[in-house]
Amino acid sequence: MRNKEANKKGALQPSPKVLVSCRGLDGEDNALVVGYCGNCSYAPPMVMVGIVPTRYSYKMIKESGCFVVNLADKNYQKTFDYLGKVSKRDADKLKEMNVKVEDGKVVNAPILADCPVNIECTVVDSIVTGSHEMFIGRVEYVHADETMVDENGNIDFSKINFM
Numbered sequence: 001m002r003n004k005e006a007n008k009k010g011a012l013q014p015s016p017k018v019l020v021s022c023r024g025l026d027g028e029d030n031a032l033v034v035g036y037c038g039n040c041s042y043a044p045p046m047v048m049v050g051i052v053p054t055r056y057s058y059k060m061i062k063e064s065g066c067f068v069v070n071l072a073d074k075n076y077q078k079t080f081d082y083l084g085k086v087s088k089r090d091a092d093k094l095k096e097m098n099v100k101v102e103d104g105k106v107v108n109a110p111i112l113a114d115c116p117v118n119i120e121c122t123v124v125d126s127i128v129t130g131s132h133e134m135f136i137g138r139v140e141y142v143h144a145d146e147t148m149v150d151e152n153g154n155i156d157f158s159k160i161n162f163m
């Protein structure tokens with residue numbers, strides 16, 4: 001029986017949890033865990049990520065106008081947990097976890113090379129929804145592990161062991 005009112009916060013589930021990587025104007029790299037995210041257009045392809053303004057990464061994305069969404073699998077659990085708990089304000093997170101980064105192909109942001117899928121995005125708009133600012137990113141390029149992409153470029157997401 002659905003006769004009890006439940007909490008409104010984060011009510012829409014299940015929701016993906018991703019790693020968003022970014023680069024500041026001074027060239028420093030960072031990444032954080034984001035749970036407020038999703039696809040928001042297929043023509044043109046767009047995704048959105050919600051960043052709380054107090055995050056160290058917020059200013060980096062706001063100023064650079066780009067970010068990368070990295071899909072992580074279970075092998076990445078330890079790094080994922082650390083990146084979602086510690087702020088760059090307190091530690092050079094990527095260095096601490098020996099995270100392998102490569103430059104984006106299109107945007108000026110790092111991609112996390114050990115994640116099976118990396119989605120390069122340019123910010124085209126943002127909306128302050130409340131606690132989060134939702135950055136709308138035009139998808140510029142999607143990198144995927146060759147073992148999970150078919151001849152039409154479709155990713156077989158069942159091959160990713162999501163956390």
Ligand SMILES: Cc1cc2nc3c(=O)[nH]c(=O)nc-3n(C[C@H](O)[C@H](O)[C@H](O)COP(=O)(O)O)c2cc1C
Binds near residue numbers: 017032034051055085
């Ligand atoms: C499961 C999970 C989901 C999270 N979702 C978000 C989110 O949607 N937006 C956000 O700004 N922070 C989110 N965080 C918190 C940030 O990842 C965390 O505060 C991080 O340390 C910020 O790093 P930074 O200050 O270096 O940018 C989440 C953390 C976890 C563990």
